[in-house]
Amino acid sequence: MKRIVIVGGVAAGMKAAATAKRRSPELDVVVLQDEAEASYSACGMPFSLGDPDTIPHASLVVRGVERFRADGIDLRVRHRVEEVDVRAGRARVRSLETGAATVEPFDGVLFATGARPIVPDIVTEPGAPPIQPLRSLADAEALNGRLRPGGRVAIIGGGYIGLEMAEALRRRGQSVTLIEAAASLLPSFRPDAGAAVGEALARHGVSVVVGASAIGASRGGLTLSDGRFVQADFALAAIGVRPRIELAAAAGIAIGETGAIAVDAAMRTNRDGAFAAGDCAEARHAVSGKPVWLPLGDVANRQGRVAGANLAGGDDRFPGVLGTAIFKVFDLAVARTGLGPEDARRAGFDPVVVAAAARGRARYMPGSGDVHAMLVVDRTTGRVLGAEAHGPDTVDKYVDVVATAVWAGLSADDLAELDLAYAPPFSPVFAPAQVVGELARKRVSRRPSATL
Amino acid sequence: MKRIVIVGGVAAGMKAAATAKRRSPELDVVVLQDEAEASYSACGMPFSLGDPDTIPHASLVVRGVERFRADGIDLRVRHRVEEVDVRAGRARVRSLETGAATVEPFDGVLFATGARPIVPDIVTEPGAPPIQPLRSLADAEALNGRLRPGGRVAIIGGGYIGLEMAEALRRRGQSVTLIEAAASLLPSFRPDAGAAVGEALARHGVSVVVGASAIGASRGGLTLSDGRFVQADFALAAIGVRPRIELAAAAGIAIGETGAIAVDAAMRTNRDGAFAAGDCAEARHAVSGKPVWLPLGDVANRQGRVAGANLAGGDDRFPGVLGTAIFKVFDLAVARTGLGPEDARRAGFDPVVVAAAARGRARYMPGSGDVHAMLVVDRTTGRVLGAEAHGPDTVDKYVDVVATAVWAGLSADDLAELDLAYAPPFSPVFAPAQVVGELARKRVSRRPSATL
Numbered sequence: 007m008k009r010i011v012i013v014g015g016v017a018a019g020m021k022a023a024a025t026a027k028r029r030s031p032e033l034d035v036v037v038l039q040d041e042a043e044a045s046y047s048a049c050g051m052p053f054s055l056g057d058p059d060t061i062p063h064a065s066l067v068v069r070g071v072e073r074f075r076a077d078g079i080d081l082r083v084r085h086r087v088e089e090v091d092v093r094a095g096r097a098r099v100r101s102l103e104t105g106a107a108t109v110e111p112f113d114g115v116l117f118a119t120g121a122r123p124i125v126p127d128i129v130t131e132p133g134a135p136p137i138q139p140l141r142s143l144a145d146a147e148a149l150n151g152r153l154r155p156g157g158r159v160a161i162i163g164g165g166y167i168g169l170e171m172a173e174a175l176r177r178r179g180q181s182v183t184l185i186e187a188a189a190s191l192l193p194s195f196r197p198d199a200g201a202a203v204g205e206a207l208a209r210h211g212v213s214v215v216v217g218a219s220a221i222g223a224s225r226g227g228l229t230l231s232d233g234r235f236v237q238a239d240f241a242l243a244a245i246g247v248r249p250r251i252e253l254a255a256a257a258g259i260a261i262g263e264t265g266a267i268a269v270d271a272a273m274r275t276n277r278d279g280a281f282a283a284g285d286c287a288e289a290r291h292a293v294s295g296k297p298v299w300l301p302l303g304d305v306a307n308r309q310g311r312v313a314g315a316n317l318a319g320g321d322d323r324f325p326g327v328l329g330t331a332i333f334k335v336f337d338l339a340v341a342r343t344g345l346g347p348e349d350a351r352r353a354g355f356d357p358v359v360v361a362a363a364a365r366g367r368a369r370y371m372p373g374s375g376d377v378h379a380m381l382v383v384d385r386t387t388g389r390v391l392g393a394e395a396h397g398p399d400t401v402d403k404y405v406d407v408v409a410t411a412v413w414a415g416l417s418a419d420d421l422a423e424l425d426l427a428y429a430p431p432f433s434p435v436f437a438p439a440q441v442v443g444e445l446a447r448k449r450v451s452r453r454p455s456a457t458l
Numbered sequence: 459m460k461r462i463v464i465v466g467g468v469a470a471g472m473k474a475a476a477t478a479k480r481r482s483p484e485l486d487v488v489v490l491q492d493e494a495e496a497s498y499s500a501c502g503m504p505f506s507l508g509d510p511d512t513i514p515h516a517s518l519v520v521r522g523v524e525r526f527r528a529d530g531i532d533l534r535v536r537h538r539v540e541e542v543d544v545r546a547g548r549a550r551v552r553s554l555e556t557g558a559a560t561v562e563p564f565d566g567v568l569f570a571t572g573a574r575p576i577v578p579d580i581v582t583e584p585g586a587p588p589i590q591p592l593r594s595l596a597d598a599e600a601l602n603g604r605l606r607p608g609g610r611v612a613i614i615g616g617g618y619i620g621l622e623m624a625e626a627l628r629r630r631g632q633s634v635t636l637i638e639a640a641a642s643l644l645p646s647f648r649p650d651a652g653a654a655v656g657e658a659l660a661r662h663g664v665s666v667v668v669g670a671s672a673i674g675a676s677r678g679g680l681t682l683s684d685g686r687f688v689q690a691d692f693a694l695a696a697i698g699v700r701p702r703i704e705l706a707a708a709a710g711i712a713i714g715e716t717g718a719i720a721v722d723a724a725m726r727t728n729r730d731g732a733f734a735a736g737d738c739a740e741a742r743h744a745v746s747g748k749p750v751w752l753p754l755g756d757v758a759n760r761q762g763r764v765a766g767a768n769l770a771g772g773d774d775r776f777p778g779v780l781g782t783a784i785f786k787v788f789d790l791a792v793a794r795t796g797l798g799p800e801d802a803r804r805a806g807f808d809p810v811v812v813a814a815a816a817r818g819r820a821r822y823m824p825g826s827g828d829v830h831a832m833l834v835v836d837r838t839t840g841r842v843l844g845a846e847a848h849g850p851d852t853v854d855k856y857v858d859v860v861a862t863a864v865w866a867g868l869s870a871d872d873l874a875e876l877d878l879a880y881a882p883p884f885s886p887v888f889a890p891a892q893v894v895g896e897l898a899r900k901r902v903s904r905r906p907s908a909t910l
């Protein structure tokens with residue numbers, strides 16, 4: 007290819023652009039980004055909002071527009087792609103500054119259009135508090151501008167953005183009410199994770215409402231489905247995102263069963279010369295083999311790298327995801343990887359679940375706390391399928407070790423016997439992964455050695 | 459077996475005793491321990507000495523003697539085994555309290571005699587400062603008793619005990635001089651690790667002498683091999699340990715090429731009914747297949763568990779070690795796993811070494827620092843063989859992920875593509891393991907996909 011057009015310039019788009027240009031310097035790489043900045047860390051916004059002195063807003067920009075241009079990437083911010091004709095190799099582009107439209111020819115195109123926040127279905131009366139999402143840097147700026155000393159904020163949605171923002175807004179001295187429509191917090195995790203998060207929120211003065219959703223907004227706050235009224239100066243809508251697929255769909259690109267753009271391991275869509283990557287695209291689960299949609303920053307970067315290499319004539323493959331994810335709310339980390347028991351059953355495994363509270367470091371060390379570790383293994387083979395964990399301490403390490411084990415197809419026996427780094431400040435003699443591995447090996451059918 | 463005698467009651471011995479009794483409650487389990495306490499965390503002693511208010515000495519005892527007895531384990535402290543006759547199934551035991559000798563019959567015996575500190579070869583004049591090791595709880599008590607406000611301590615040896623104690627003694631307000639005989643600190647690690655440790659020591663006011671050893675002790679301090687004199691009120695001897703094998707050797711037990719007791723994967727020695735585990739025993743390296751001697755607390759516990767299960771009639775296997783180890787000195791962690799380049803060459807691999815300074819968490823997060831990560835892979839197959847790392851941040855996680863990858867036989871490609879837990883407080887988008895995996899995959903012969 008000689009000229010590629012990349013639609014979207016945040017994580018996947020800019021990683022693809024940089025990779026393509028590095029692999030093939032003679033390639034014309036055009037990136038069209040509708041926002042004012044490109045290549046920023048959306049995941050960092052709650053942390054910057056919570057502590058802007060330590061993490062200034064500007065620090066979230068990974069690389070400035072000028073630096074991409076200096077590297078020979080034709081990055082155009084505030085430009086929106088209105089239509090893509092894959093067969094003809096043309097994109098119609100409109101400048102959001104001047105309103106002028108141009109046509110950009112291409113030999114290859116990447117849809118890196120990301121995701122957009124779901125707008126909650128709320129009847130809004132005049133004078134009602136504004137309801138805004140947190141998706142773009144502009145959203146973050148707007149939200150920051152709404153903060154007042156002693157302000158009151160309602161957070162609609164108890165997912166990881168809602169939880170991270172609950173912490174951020176408490177740090178900024180706001181009164182915070184978090185509204186979760188499900189009957190309990192974190193319904194897709196084990197109940198003890200939701201309970202622990204609830205306790206952390208309560209300890210830090212966040213009011214939590216579960217089992218009700220915001221249905222109306224009027225002067226001074228939100229009306230909930232159970233009739234309650236939550237006072238708020240403004241509300242953060244954090245009930246999730248959906249893939250931005252309209253442009254691709256209109257161009258005849260196939261949408262997968264998850265609702266995101268269907269891609270193969272090379273990040274190719276069903277149309278020759280058209281690729282997709284990042285939050286608008288599917289990924290294959292490395293254990294179940296099924297397509298999944300995981301709008302996460304690290305997945306977007308890795309998919310973008312593969313798409314960029316292949317747009318530059320390469321033959322790279324994205325080997326798939328495990329659904330590994332982590333977030334923090336106050337002093338609590340919550341994480342998971344691989345298949346949960348239900349997913350495992352659907353994928354044809356016979357899941358065994360074990361759980362234990364295992365110290366994250368030597369019991370006598372300051373800061374030592376419990377990792378509430380859950381592990382899913384296949385009863386027949388002992389294969390490690392997934393894990394979940396929460397706690398104040400080394401949860402990330404537990405989940406990364408299990409993610410590596412899942413990736414490798416290791417068994418519960420292997421997990422129990424791993425030679426991990428032990429010293430009192432870092433780990434107890436038996437690390438959480440070894441503790442649950444030991445529990446799990448006793449529950450599986452195949453044992454490599456007979457014991458009493 | 460009906461009655462087992464375990465010689466030594468710290469990590470391997472007590473883990474074996476507890477495992478054997480749990481697996482086979484009718485078994486008579488006798489543990490003979492020459493110290494006053496059993497089952498203590500020797501690894502925790504530097505941390506307790508450095509901060510006794512937070513980590514009292516007593517907190518290092520994992521389980522009190524009475525609790526083992528309540529579980530039906532005949533644990534006798536202050537009892538020394540003087541002779542073992544494996545064929546006859548008899549051990550001669552002397553009480554260190556009364557001086558009385560008894561003969562203990564057994565059906566099976568475990569040597570868990572540990573290691574003893576190497577005594578430095580120093581000519582000592584009258585009035586010279588005492589020179590003591592740190593191996594037992596009694597050593598820790600003695601050392602604690604020597605501390606005076608404004609005291610001066612010389613540490614002979616720059617291994618992990620010497621370094622941990624340098625930090626501990628600085629915390630206790632002592633003037634500390636660390637004496638390392640090699641030409642630089644940490645000679646078995648990469649030079650940048652030794653340099654980083656040297657900087658950390660200097661930042662925290664520890665004087666460091668390299669390329670000289672203590673050869674004389676006289677009033678007021680130590681004379682070094684280069685003629686210098688180091689003032690000290692007392693000296694800590696931390697030049698390493700040797701396996702305590704004399705009792706086993708006298709009983710006809712074979713000693714391996716490392717100098718420790720040779721064992722198979724079941725922790726059996728060459729004599730029927732005699733097992734060995736812990737710091738007195740060898741282990742097999744899971745990658746090289748060669749016997750190694752790694753006197754580490756976690757290995758001792760895991761070997762003890764296998765030996766205890768097998769003494770109780772089981773057929774467990776210890777699958778080997780990777781040589782994973784970590785220590786901390788001030789704000790710096792240093793760790794490694796698997797084979798270094800020299801070991802890899804000796805084991806028949808063609809090692810490629812890559813290294814990078816990779817952020818441990820998102821660049822803008824407070825506390826984010828570099829993991830100086832090194833990775834060894836096999837050029838022919840891409841297999842991950844080992845790693846080394848140092849830095850202030852998430853070094854333990856990097857090494858544990860690589861250890862899991864080495865254990866599983868994963869390749870550099872796998873490491874680059876792992877789906878690890880990303881969120882700004884825990885990891886950058888590309889974790890250190892992925893960064894060095896990406897560097898390494900470009901250096902190996904076999905690539906699963908052709909790229910530009």
